[in-house]
Amino acid sequence: QKEVEQNSGPLSVPEGAIASLNCTYSDRGSQSFFWYRQYSGKSPELIMFIYSNGDKEDGRFTAQLNKASQYVSLLIRDSQPSDSATYLCAVNQGGSEKLVFGKGTKLTVNP
Amino acid sequence: DAGITQSPRHKVTETGTPVTLRCHQTENHRYMYWYRQDPGHGLRLIHYSYGVKDTDKGEVSDGYSVSRSKTEDFLLTLESATSSQTSVYFCAISEVWGTGSGEQYFGPGTRLTVT
Numbered sequence A: 001q002k003e004v005e006q007n008s009g010p011l012s013v014p015e016g017a018i019a020s021l022n023c024t025y026s027d028r029g030s031q032s033f034f035w036y037r038q039y040s041g042k043s044p045e046l047i048m049f050i051y052s053n054g055d056k057e058d059g060r061f062t063a064q065l066n067k068a069s070q071y072v073s074l075l076i077r078d079s080q081p082s083d084s085a086t087y088l089c090a091v092n093q094g095g096s097e098k099l100v101f102g103k104g105t106k107l108t109v110n111p
Numbered sequence B: 001d002a003g004i005t006q007s008p009r010h011k012v013t014e015t016g017t018p019v020t021l022r023c024h025q026t027e028n029h030r031y032m033y034w035y036r037q038d039p040g041h042g043l044r045l046i047h048y049s050y051g052v053k054d055t056d057k058g059e060v061s062d063g064y065s066v067s068r069s070k071t072e073d074f075l076l077t078l079e080s081a082t083s084s085q086t087s088v089y090f091c092a093i094s095e096v097w098g099t100g101s102g103e104q105y106f107g108p109g110t111r112l113t114v115t
Helices: none
Strands: A004-006 A011-014 A019-025 A033-038 A045-050 A054-058 A061-066 A071-076 A085-092 A099-101 A105-110 B004-007 B010-013 B019-025 B031-038 B042-051 B054-057 B064-070 B073-078 B087-094 B110-114
Touching: A004 A085, A011 A019, A019 A085, A019 A105, A033 A061, A033 A071, A045 A054, A045 A061, A045 A071, A071 A085, A085 B042, A099 B042, B004 B087, B010 B019, B019 B031, B019 B087, B019 B110, B031 B064, B031 B073, B042 B064, B042 B073, B054 B064, B073 B087
Parallel strands: A011 A105, B010 B110
Antiparallel strands: A004 A019, A019 A071, A033 A045, A033 A085, A054 A061, A061 A071, A085 A099, A085 A105, B004 B019, B019 B073, B031 B042, B031 B087, B042 B054, B064 B073, B087 B110
8 A cells, every 4th residue: 555644743733833734655656646625514615636746736725746746746835724734645656546645634723 | 715614613422423525616626525634634525526427536445435316416325333443534626637636626615523
């Protein structure tokens, strides 16, 4: 089983700071990378996806991918208390349509 | 929001009884997935479907079966429920183009308790 590793946290940042979430994966054949946000008691919500090396920005969110290092990250700028949630990294398995999820990093943004 | 519904949303059942969970989509997406989510394990794939009557196993398929007779419906059946199947079950849908995986969108989940 291919693995996706995330720091479990919890990660705590003050309001307005940059939150940095990291993820490593073991399958070099992976081609698609996703970040989901999950509030307590709710379903995962897709917030970013990235397919190519480099950075991809969407509002306050930036996803970064480095396939050589098998590393993907999510930066959240100007963090807000409403960003407090668990963030899940997901990677497609062997270039297939199946995803493998990390166990998630719990983020708390303190007012 | 993606048009995905799950039913029931909550269910309590006894050990040894069969249980069927339903996922319904209005997006006409080809791919549908069933996951379970447990503390300490994260989201794990149970079964998935890549078309009507086309299904395959995921990481934790033992004790589960699925069926897809229509594009919009994907059923997950616990043949004889056990306490270890107490979990939150999520359905997801996606389309796939080119190589790799398209984005998956999740339903609201079903909380199942087996007593």
